[in-house]
Amino acid sequence: xxxxxxxxxxxxxxxxxxxxxxxxxxxxLGGGCFWCVEAVYERxxxxxxxxxxxxxxxxxxxxxxxxSTGRTGHAEVVQLTYDPSKISLDTILEIFxxxxxxxxxxxxxxxxxxxxxxxxxxxxETQRAVAEESKKKAQAGFKxxxxxxxxxxxxxxxxxxxxxxxxxxxxxxxxxxxxxxxxLEKLGx
Numbered sequence: 001x002x003x004x005x006x007x008x009x010x011x012x013x014x015x016x017x018x019x020x021x022x023x024x025x026x027x028x029l030g031g032g033c034f035w036c037v038e039a040v041y042e043r044x045x046x047x048x049x050x051x052x053x054x055x056x057x058x059x060x061x062x063x064x065x066x067x068s069t070g071r072t073g074h075a076e077v078v079q080l081t082y083d084p085s086k087i088s089l090d091t092i093l094e095i096f097x098x099x100x101x102x103x104x105x106x107x108x109x110x111x112x113x114x115x116x117x118x119x120x121x122x123x124x125e126t127q128r129a130v131a132e133e134s135k136k137k138a139q140a141g142f143k144x145x146x147x148x149x150x151x152x153x154x155x156x157x158x159x160x161x162x163x164x165x166x167x168x169x170x171x172x173x174x175x176x177x178x179x180x181x182x183x184l185e186k187l188g189x
């Protein structure tokens with residue numbers, strides 16, 4: 001047992017000969033239906049988890065039915081956990097700009113309403129700066145202005161269990177066949 005003033009070797013920065021696990025990071029992104037965003041990022045090396053949920057609104061612990069009305073202020077989003085030693089936030093955002101149309105306000109394809117808006121929810125000023133710079137770079141690839149909101153994350157609410165891993169669990173559902181699969185094919189995923 002260690003005393004109050006004693007540190008383990010790894011806590012003091014001394015190598016024990018074992019590889020130290022990387023520190024994971026998170027970012028929350030919304031680019032239309034969360035099933036699509038989740039399906040894209042679940043296939044990206046370095047992304048270790050993608051959780052569908054809701055953020056950016058005013059209702060605490062919202063349900064899918066509430067968010068679907070478009071009156072809670074929430075967007076359908078995905079909280080990504082990633083290993084920065086394997087994938088950078090810049091790369092995650094490059095994929096984000098390619099995976100949806102960030103120039104259409106409150107809509108992605110047939111999905112219409114503020115819950116489908118393009119949004120990046122950052123947790124600190126470093127992420128905000130990376131997101132703003134990425135947005136500027138991405139604009140060159142679009143004729144219309146990018147309307148993606150870049151806002152601080154205040155709260156993320158995981159969606160109901162039946163929304164998690166939707167594409168993996170339901171690959172032959174209509175939305176998966178006609179919307180998600182073509183998106184994955186377009187991105188080479």
